[in-house]
Amino acid sequence: MPVRAADTSAPPQHHSGSNSGHTSPPPFTLLSVGQGFSGTQNVSGLQKDEAWRVNVRIQGCDLEHGYLCGTMEALNVPMADTPVVTFWEGEIVDTKNYTFFTEKWEATQDDDIRHWTKFPSFAALLNQVEVDGGKSLDLSNYPYIFMRWKEQYFVNVGTDCGLTIAGFYYVCFSCSDGSINGFYYDPNSSPFQKLELKSTNEGRLGFSFSSYELR
DSSP states (O other), X not given: OOBOOOOOOOOOOXXXXXXXXXXXXXXXXXXXXXXXXXXXXXXXXXXXXXXXXXXXXXXEEEGGGTEEEEEEEESXXXXXXXXXXXXXXXXXXXXXXXXXXXOSTTOOHHHHHHHHTTSGGXXXXXXXXXXXTTTTOOOXXXXXXXXXXXXXXXXXXXXXXXXXXXXXXXXXXXXXXXOEEEEXXXXXXXXTEEEEEEEESGGGGTOOOSOOOOO
């Protein structure tokens, strides 16, 4: 939710491969409902250097259809009196429901490649993605999960809050440590605003954000 603009990873795994001895948690363990993440989003522009503290909570997950959703809370937004909360929906790049090509939200295939290649973990996938968007890749054992997050609406403020949710995030989730990195894309906002999050334990202990009714 940026300010409204006025101004060496392992190669992809295949079903025939074996992964014996791997002790990392199951890939989607930290993408389950209730899991929390916290960190920052860099919203720096040409005029100033700025980062907001951000909390994310997963509210829903349907792996069969490559879907997840959640809330994003920005805590120190200069033009807002309270934390700003948005509701987002996500697409998991599983090559079955979604590929690396967005094909909407004003993103071209060149935009997709430009953003995905900012993740070092994507390097091993690039050649095949350029061919068919990654449709022929088997990502079931890949140590990273790629997603797109699209904010749908503001939960607790009006659309006149000075922020925009017109764009979306390219997201990379690390299965080994639960960290998330993302880059915001919106042709009318500062490019490559970086989202950096780490998983927290609060969700497992009953912690939740302030009560917001999602409509």
